[in-house]
Every structure is written in structure tokens, then in C-alpha cells.
Amino acid sequence: MAIFNLNINGKSQQVDADPNTPMLWVLRDHLDLVGTKFGCGIAQCGACTIHMDGNAVRSCQLPVSSAQDSQITTIEGLSEAGDHPVQKAWMEHDVPQCGYCQAGQIMTAAALLQQNPNPSEEEIENAMNGNICRCGTYTRIKAAVITASQNL
């Protein structure tokens, strides 16, 4: 166990954890930020996507020891009132079915639009391909990303 100083959603946080503990579980178990989801644990599904210095990363593969000097943003910190253009577009298109994958989808989409505010359909498909939605909301996800890009 060791103490780690983290910057999460603009707040400094200290956790005492094994250095190999993935950020996914630090967020969920230590910091009660449960919006970031566990789906596979091996960087295959995207449910655990967070932002590290603005890039979408899989928190299940990010040891807490590597997260110390970075700005981490989770779904809870994407916007204060849940009104980021991506979140609004998700509601407008009524994207979620079960909803479990959607935080990860939204974080991936938000990072994409941050870097590329006007993605082509193909760029959207490529960026979103790492996020599995078992309920099959892909067509709505794409429509919502397009709407969000128009409302940035």
C-alpha cells in the first residue's frame, strides 16, 4: 500500500492503495465515483473510459501509480449539471437502453469531439469502435455524436 495524490474532476484526492490497483477500482471503491463502469477488465469494452489529460483512456488498465501527475476526468466531472453537449445530445436522442455502457460511450465521444469537433461519420465509427454496447444502441450513439458536434 502507498499514498497517491490524484487530481480528479478538478479536486485533489489522496488514496491509500496498492500501486497496481487500476484507476477503475480506485474511483469506484476508494472514491465512490461509481459512474465509471466495469465491463471486462482487459481494455476490450470501453465501459471504464475516463479522460486523462483530455485523452480517453481505459481506467481498468491504468494503475493508480501512473495517474498521479495527470488531470483525471470521470463522467461525474464531465459537466457540473450533466449538461455537456454530449450528455444533452444523448438525452435528446434517448440513447440508453440498459444504460450501463453509456458513461464510457459518452467519455469516448467527448474526448473525440474535444480533439476533432467536426468528425466525419467514419471518424466517429473509428473512435467509438472500442466501446461495446450490448443493447445495440450504436445507431443512436452515432446520431447523438453528430448532434453534439453541431452544438459544441
Place this chain on the structure above:
Amino acid sequence: MATLNKKLDRRSFLKVSALAGGGMVLSFSWLAGCKPTSEEELLAMPKEWFELNSYIKIGENGVVTLFSPNPEFGSNVKTSMPMILAEELDTDWKNVMVEQANFYPERYDRQFTGGSQGIRQGWTPLRTAGAAARHLLVAAAAQTWSVPASEITTAAGIIEHKASGKKAHYGEMASLAATLKVPEEVPLKELKDFKIVGNSKKNVDAQKIVSGKPLFALDHKVEGMKYAAIVHPPAFGMKLKSFDKSSVSGMAGIQDVFSIQLFKDDYGRNFFDTTTFPEIVAIVGNSTWEVMQAKKNLAVDWEPAPESGFEMAGFGGRENIKVTVPSGLENTNRHKEQMKEFITKPGNVARKDGDPEGAFKKAAKVIEKTYSAPFLAHNTMEPMNCFADVKGDKAVIYGPTQAPESIMGTLVQALGLPKENIQINLARMGGGFGRRAYSHHMTEAALISQKIQAPVKMVYTREDDMSAGVYRPAYSATYRAALDENNNLLALHVKAGGIPESPLHANRFPAGALDNYLAESWDIPSNITIGAFRAPRSNFIAAAEQSFLDELAEEMGKDPIEFRLELLKRAENNPVGERNDYDAKRYAGVLELVRDKSNWNTPAAGVHRGVSAYFCHNSYVAEVVDTKIVDSKPVVEKVFAAVDCGVVVNPDAAINMGEGAIIDGIGNAFFGEMAFENGTPSKTNFDKYRMIRHKEAPKSIEVHFVDSKEDPTGLGEPFFPPVFAALANSLYKATGKRYYEQPFAPQLEMQNLKM
């Protein structure tokens, strides 16, 4: 008039302090129509609630709380069921808050999500509950204003007596209404007066979902809670021999290791008591990561499980089923050989019309094709997990379950507690697809908690979830058609079976449309656990039947839609046999609608199209799939679906369901497959188990509803079975090859296509 059941006569007066009220306020979903953005809205929380029945309570300020009875796994029941209540209550959706009801059989009927029956079976009870509450509010106003109830009207939560100009909102009459006698019968609205049902409403949990609020059992946490992981046998046909606690006891954060047994010896299992491994090892510790680490280190010995058996209650009160679990380690290659052997053996005759044998003897031509599909894993996005707090003689279980009523019986026997002492709370599920009807994870968490006498959250890894599955069975079906020298269809013969159950629906189309028809089934016992998977049995037999009909139509020189319509005409006008489980007219209706909407005869340039239709869960769906080969890659351009599911409660959500089921079907048709080697599942995570991803989804999907006044029928499942054949038939047009064996990707790859 709808007759009221006694569950509606349960009214009380609930005082809650809005802001200081802790638990109650915190558990609310926000107003369905809008999101809480301001202090003002928080203050809009009523000070007192008046309960008009189990489903409805109204605050003095007119805010309405509707309890959604069924567990939500993504099919929108948590929004759609309250819409039905709100419709008959005649309230304004903007004033509605929705709360997930907990498991409470004394208050709610059929708290089960599965079989696409939530809305169908909830339709009348929910309408009646809404109408009964409205009746009480009107009666309260009549009494207060001393006017006849018959002169009072309601609209959007406002009660009005036009003649005297008196007006009040529901909240003003709620306290009196809650004391009045519930009528014996209440009238229901005419469909033409519906204002909420039939008009799309957004998912009531959307705001929480997109902002990452805790909604799932996996998100639940209480003070002093421990975490648990499980270790189960590595193969079907194996069981626990021993484990060495000392192998992990020194590891950081590990508190205890023990084994648990799900069923007592004399316990008679219920229908959903399918459990992959009835004895497993539990590791308890301080965090998820720590128990998952210990899992890898635990020294365990397994041994072959002998043949065993048990008796299980039939579904919905049907007669008991004797289940034999054979011993041995099974292999997919052997399964395939076994299935081939059954094709040539006579099966169990499930239906016979006319003289099929004679017709085949006379035939100028016989076409015979065999279709197959592998086991499938459900792979719900949220792995199995459950929170349990069992202390002394009380238990609180909060978990993802489709079938709380079934698991209650299991919990009673496993915990040795009376059911009054067990509270099951219903979490939103991160997917279900049938898998969470088998809620053994709840029993596991409960037993772990009972042992440590502390709250615990048990979490499966993805590997546990995929390798301790309750899989969709492996299936095979052989279709034969007898044609005369003029290509007239003389007879049809289907022989279908599976491991360990047959997918046959002997009385569905095309039964009833053919003078000579024979349906046979067979099954092969197995120790691999199987269970319901989105449209059980239909999800395979539709693929086989609708692919065969396509090939048959081609052989007969007919348009595939025309051919099906001819058969359906026959079934409608002059049906063969006593029992045909479908309405031929409604069936034809969806084919005609999809033909029309897809411009069937004039496909877009460069696309290859296939059609398919199926009836299940009381609904009819026809689909047209358009594929294209782009840079040697099969691409699904567009899917058109036409559905007849009666009245559509929440149209946009219904379309979402249709889109999801179509994507799910395309994914499973292309890639879905679980194999076994010496009893061990061949895939344990998404690196090997290929799921459909964003790029592989159709570019667009159009869903069209038949305009219907019939009561609503199933929706979550019926879109799924027809996709497989519509895709296969379209791929045939694109590549010139028929696809008999699921998944299709390996065959497409052999044709030098990129998958």
C-alpha cells in the same frame, strides 16, 4: 369497465418531510418530464404524500409519484409502465416522478421482466390502477364541492366542475381521496382519448445515466461493506474437491475464504433455479481489486462430478421437469457429430397434418437443408453481481434480477429464513436478455453475507460471467420440402433438436398453411447449463425456417414475399389443423408493410436484399436487410422492420428496442459463438468472444408499426429472431452462397471476405 383487484385497495397517508426526509427523497427519480436544475424544483417536493393505491401517491402540491413494478433491464418498462398509469390517472407527465418499486408481491402483480410480457400483462392492471386513483380524486372533488361526480372532468392533473367554475389540482383533493372507498369497477379511457400513451417520452433515468449516478447494484455501497469474488469449477462436469485457504490468507485486504452451497439436499428447485455450479468458493476482502487478485492465487482442487439429477418446477405452474445432469467433459466437436446423427434418426412427432410420408414418396423433387447454431453467452454488459446484507434473522438483498419472485423461494431455503424477513430490492440491470432470470448470484451474495454477518457486494469478473453462463443452447434443424414436377409444394417436414433442448414450435407458421406437414423434435442431454436467451428457441428456429423458405421460393421461381403471402392466405382462408398459434392476417400485414416501406421491388443501387418474418411473444415482425460488399467487406447498409405489437406505448423507446434487437441479431448471426473443450468454455472475455461493434452496426434502421387498436403485445424479443435469416438471405444475394451454419463470419472469411 375494469374490475379492481384487492391490491388496489391499500391506501394510506404518508407524511414525509421534503428536504429533511432523507431516504425517501433521495430514492426518487426526478420528475419524469424534466430534470432538477434548481433549488426551486427541490422545494417543489411535497410535504405530505397521499397513497391512492400501490402504484400511485400524490403530494399535496400535485406532484405524483408512480411506482414502476417490474425490474428494468433496458426495455424501458420503468418509463412505459408509469406512462400507462399516468394516462388513466389523467395527470400531466411533467408532474410525475417515477420510483422503482421493490419486490412486494402483496402490492404488485407479476414483478417479472422476461418473455416480452411486461407491457402485455401489465396493460390492464396498470390502466385500472390509474383509473381507480382518478376515480377517487373525482369522488373527493364531488364531495368537497357538493356536485355530482358525473359532471366533473379531469385533464392533465386538474379537476374541474364547469357549471360552477370550480377547479382544483390533484394535490388539493388527494388527502380526502385517500380516505374514500375504492369502487368495485372503473371505466377505462377510450384509445382515442389517450394523451400520454402513444406519445414518446424520454427515459426517466436518462439524466442519471448520462451523468454517472449510481443506479446499478454494482454501484451500491453501505458503511462497513465487504467485497467478495467467487471461484468456480473450470469446466462443466467438474466440482469442488478442496481449497487451501492459506494460499491467499496472507494477501493484502483478504479477510476470509470459504465455500458455499446453493441448495440444501431436500430442496425442490423452481423453474429459474438453473445454476451453473451449485458449490463455489467465496473470497471476502476489503476491495474489489484485492479479492480479484486473491482469486488468481487461490489453490483449489477440482474433481469430476458424477451424474446427478433434480426435479424442477415447470414454468408458470406447469408440471415438474426432471433434469438429469450427465457426468463427463463435453466437446463442441462431439456435439456436432451427435447432432448429425440425429438428423437421420426418427424424432418425436410433435405435429402431423395430412400424409407427409406419402407426399414425399410422390415428389418429383425433394429439397433438404440442415441449419445449425452454437451455444451463445448472454454477455450482459454489467457482469453478475449482487449486494446482500444478512444479519441475524434479517436479510436485505439488492441486485439485478428479472425474476425476484422465483429467487425469493431459493433464498428462503438457502438462508433458512422466512420470506417475511427477506427484502429484495430491485436494481436497474446492466442488461438481462434472459440471463438474469437465473438469479443464483443473489443467493451467492446472500450466503456470503450470512456467513460473515456483514454487508457484502459480490462481483463476478467478466471471465466468471462468460464461463459460468446459462447459455443459449446449441441447435440444429433439418427442413425438407417435397415438390411436384410443376414445382408445387406438396409437403414440408421439419426435424429440429438441440443440446439439451429442441427449438421446435410445431404449431407456428408454416403449420396451418400446408396440407401435408410433419414436425419432429429431438434433444441430447448435456451438463452445460442453458436458459432463456432473447426469444428462446424462436431465435434459432426462425433463422432456419425463414432461410429455408427463401431457398424454397427461389426453387419454385417465386418472389420470397409473395411466396410467404400465398402460404399465409391459405392459412387464413382455409387453415389446416386445429391449432395454429398465429393470426395469418396480422402475419401477412407486417410482410405487406415491410414490402411497401422498403420498396421491395426497387432496392437502392448496389444493395442485396433479404427478407424474413416471424411471430413470437404475441407479436409479428417482418424485416428486410440490405447488404453491400464494400472493399471485400460485407456491410449492412440498412434494415427495414415492420411490427405489429398492438398499441405502442412509448414509440421512440419501442423503436430503440427494435434497433437494438436488430443489431444484436446481426452481431450474433455474424460472430456469436461459445464452444467447449473438455467442458471448458473456449472464450472467457471480449478479446476472444466477438461482439458486434459500432462499425459493424447497420448504417440505418427504419422501424414501422402497424397502426393497431389491439392491446399491446411483446416488443423486446420479436424483432430478434427474424434478423438472422433476413441477413443470411441478403448475403446469399450478395455472394451466391447460402449460410446454413451460424455464426456466418468464418464462412464469409473462407470466401475471401473481410470480417
